[in-house]
Amino acid sequence: MIKVKYILLTLIIVFGMLIIGGKKIHAQEVTISNGIYTIKSAMDESLVLDITGISKENTANLEVWRNNGGNNQKFDVRSIGDGYYTIRAMHSSKYLDVEWASTKCGANIQQYGKTGGDNQIWLIKSAENGYFYIVSKNSDLYMDVEGAKKESGTNVLTWVYNGGKNQQFKFELCHDMVEEGVYKIASSLDYNYVLDVEAASTENNANVELWQNNNGTNQMFRIKKAGDGSYTISPVHSDKKIDVYWGRKTDGTNVVQYESNNGDNQKWYFRSTGNGNYCIISKCSGLCIDIDWAKIESGTNILTWSYNNGANQEFKLIPIDETVYAGRSAEFKREHPEIKVGIDVSKYQGNIDWNAVKNDGIDYVMVRAGFRGYGQSGTLNEDTKFEQNVIGAREAGLNVGVYFFSQAKDYEEGVNEAEYTLSLIRQFDINYPIAFDTEESSSPNNTGRADNISVQSRTDATRGFCETIENAGYDVLIYASSSWLKEKLDLSQLEKYNIWLANYTGATQENPLAKPSKYKGNYVMWQYTDSGTVNGINGGVDCDIYYYLR
Helix, strand or coil: CHHHHHHHHHHHHHHHHHHHHCCCCCCCECCCCCEEEEEEECCEEEEEEEEHHHCCCCCCEEEEEECCCCHHHCEEEEEEECCEEEEEECCCCCEEEEHHHCCCCCCEEEEECCCCCHHHCEEEEECCCCCEEEEECCCCCEEEEHHHCCCCCEEEEEECCCCCHHHCEEEEECCCCCCCEEEEEEECCEEEEEEEEHHHCCCCCCEEEEEECCCCHHHCEEEEECCCCCEEEEECCCCCEEEEHHHCCCCCEEEEEECCCCCHHHCEEEEECCCCCEEEEECCCCCEEEEHHHCCCCCCEEEEECCCCCHHHCEEEEEECHHHHCCCCHHHHHHCCCCEEEEEECHHHCCCCHHHHHHCCCCEEEEEEEEECCCCCCCEEECCCHHHHHHHHHHCCCEEEEEEECCCCCHHHHHHHHHHHHHHHCCCCCCCCEEEECCCCCCHHHCCCCCCCCHHHHHHHHHHHHHHHHHCCCCEEEEEEHHHHHHCCCHHHCCCCEEEEECCCCCCCCCHHHCCCCCCCCCCEEEEEEEECCCCCCCCEEEEEECCCC
């Protein structure tokens, strides 16, 4: 009788252990927010889950290894509903997988391409001590460090619940490292809508809202490391900090701008959502930047809210070239992002440091490709610095157009100058217009071959050049002074071509529009001075702005 009782008691204990190990009784199911994690062993937190050999191949083994920060030790943990998750190795984009979908104790865990099977789905359950169990949906068996060995290279497999620390793991969120720089912060719901400081205010407590992208500097944010894995986010137009109002830690707290105070309410973590977007999380509250009610409308409020796995908490960081807002024209460019700032150069500027030019905020350059001599023979000549300038400017990341100094006397000579220009640029990536430069020659007493031709002849020469360039697939401009345009050309015959106006009004690089041209005709590019200064160029240089078909 005693033996029977003992056997029954033993069966009850074993059965109880199995039930306790089941997903419904032993531990509470928990919600882990989507993100990138290092998964640490409770036996020794310096040991973490690791894909052996940093392999990207199917069936590569899961093991524990000393934490080295490698991407093979980082896992994208993502909810699929009902408490279940997929766990994907960041270095390979493959999923943690029970080999052959085995339901036996001791089944190996590996990485494998997505199959959608239950052997790639995991229940995460709290051990109620800061650690978690990871349970295969396929078998209800627990992720287990084999033999509870505290050694790098120890295998990880599935096993019946035993309550040991070798079955307990800590999920440590990896706050993604974002490169410092200037960004637009666009909603994943619609990338045309971005974070914006209301009315471009520079005042403390000005509201952060959603607004349709307009390229304003109140929609551009400088992201800088705060030294502890967090970042500050500063609107470019005000240089204040994005701030959680009064440092409140409750859902629905407003997001504003405020002068720097070095508080945690002005520090933010970026967490990758695994699809190129980020959640932006307040250091002071742990709450996420959130678009109120997920409304994609200009003026929608931005606040902080508990993580909800919603797209209204996901944002794309769109980098802005900070050099665009550098140099003497920086403030002008902030106020007029639709206008491009440029220069035009020839051999007379000598050797140019094009990286310095780019870093001084210049957007584009018009390079002289060549010229026709003003003597009666009218030979066609390449500018001796043409190739050097084009190559240097393009390598520095500048937009490049070209111009040809004309002395054409009729339509055919205009065509010839265009064909010569096309032969010079054919091997280069010219992405801005090609200009016909018509003006007085530098010959003594203005006796150049085209200085005194008729208005009609000059108009014909201009038309011959422009038609040839346009037929070759390039945009074309006519460069001339305001007086030359009025007196030396019949613009009624050239209406289809855009004008590059030369007119010096005393305008400065800081704000050319403060002293605008009084020329009444239409023009898309304006050369406003011949005595500008730009880093990388010795001496004065012609400065221009481009209105993009204003």
